[in-house]
Amino acid sequence: xxxxxxxxxxxxxxxxxxxxxxxxxxxxxxxxxxxxxxxxxxxxxxxxxxxxxxxxxxxxxxxxxxxxxxxxxxxxxxxxxxxxxxxxxxxxxxxxxxxxxxxxxxxxxxxxxxxxxxxxxxxxxxxxxxxxxxxxxxxxxxxxxxxxxxxxxxxxxxxxxxxxxxxxxxxxxxxxxxxxxxxxxxxxxxxxxxxxxxxxxxxxxxxxxxxxxxxxx
Numbered sequence: 727x728x729x730x731x732x733x734x735x736x737x738x739x740x741x742x743x744x745x746x747x748x749x750x751x752x753x754x755x756x757x758x759x760x761x762x763x764x765x766x767x768x769x770x771x772x773x774x775x776x777x778x779x780x781x782x783x784x785x786x787x788x789x790x791x792x793x794x795x796x797x798x799x800x801x802x803x804x805x806x807x808x809x810x811x812x813x814x815x816x817x818x819x820x821x822x823x824x825x826x827x828x829x830x831x832x833x834x835x836x837x838x839x840x841x842x843x844x845x846x847x848x849x850x851x852x853x854x855x856x857x858x859x860x861x862x863x864x865x866x867x868x869x870x871x872x873x874x875x876x877x878x879x880x881x882x883x884x885x886x887x888x889x890x891x892x893x894x895x896x897x898x899x900x901x902x903x904x905x906x907x908x909x910x911x912x913x914x915x916x917x918x919x920x921x922x923x924x925x926x927x928x929x930x931x932x933x934x935x936x937x938x939x940x941x942x943x
Contacts, residue, residue, distance in 0.1 A: 729890075731830040735764035736821065736856070738805065738814060740909065742778045743934060744788050745926040747907030749799075751861050752834065754902050756798050759859065759886065761832060765802045765821075766793060769812035779913060780939050782806050791929050815848040815855075822855035822894075830893055831856035836904050837866040840897070844877040853881055857889045858897040863904045916940040 737752055744766070752764045768785045778785065786803055793801040804820065805812035814833070821831055833856045835843065840860050843849055858881070869875045883889065883896040907925050915922045917940065923931050934940065 729760070731828055731893075732763070733759070733761045733832060734821070734829045735761045735832045735834050735859070736767065736818065737764055737834045738767040738769055738812070738817065740778050741766065741768045741785050741789050742780050742909050743785070743912060743926065743930055743939070744792055745907050745909065745912060745922075745930070747905040747925070749792060749927070751902055751904055753798060755832075755834060755859060755861070755900065758900070758902065759832070761798075763800055764798055764834070765800050767802045767805050767812075767817060770806045770808060784933075784937060784939065788930050788933055791933065792927065795927070795929070813847045815846075815852050818852055818855040832889075833858045834861065835859070836861050837863040837868075840878070841866065841869070841874060844874050849877075853895050853897075856894050857892075860897060860899045861902050861904045862900070864906070868899075913940040917942070 735752065735755060737748065739748065741748065748766075755761060756764060766789045768782070768789050770782055780788075786801070786806055790801040793799040805817060808816070810816070818831060818833065821829070833852070835858050837860055840858070843858075846852070868878065878897060881895060881897040883898050886898055889896050889898055912922045912925055916934065
């Protein structure tokens with residue numbers, strides 16, 4: 727079946743720094759489900775975090791570096807330029823309204839984030855703009871019952887074909903696992919003068935060293 731829209735993946739985060747734990751699962755999702763592009767959106771003010779360690783511009787430069795070396799990724803700085811906190815619903819609403827008949831949005835979310843998703847700001851509205859592709863994470867499973875499970879059951883879908891036949895509103899559990907890499911772990915390694923080189927592209931590691939990032943809190 728010929729696709730009627732471009733499939734656009736969306737991955738938001740602090741990217742402080744960006745690493746293979748962000749990059750490799752996105753590439754696997756792209757290959758598995760036929761995404762045409764993944765937009766990387768560094769957030770400026772996350773409602774769930776107190777601060778970032780690298781500056782907005784440094785995080786942007788690292789994300790842009792990843793995008794410039796890939797046909798899959800596109801760096802998107804709209805959340806950095808936004809004055810208000812970067813709630814996901816604002817970004818997805820904007821994206822959905824930009825080319826509503828040409829682009830189908832697939833929000834990429836880890837299992838750990840999905841469990842708290844029903845409590846996110848305007849979570850029900852988010853589901854009117856995109857499908858959600860969930861990446862598995864060891865140690866995290868969907869609750870079997872309760873309010874969270876009842877909310878998620880409205881949207882959970884076992885057949886990817888249903889996502890292809892609709893523009894938005896489904897949550898699909900992929901069998902793709904997130905890698906056991908975190909930005910926190912990388913920052914701690916750098917503070918201890920350890921080498922996290924294997925956890926990120928060489929250009930990102932060189933940028934971190936050149937700018938002496940993460941040496942102190």
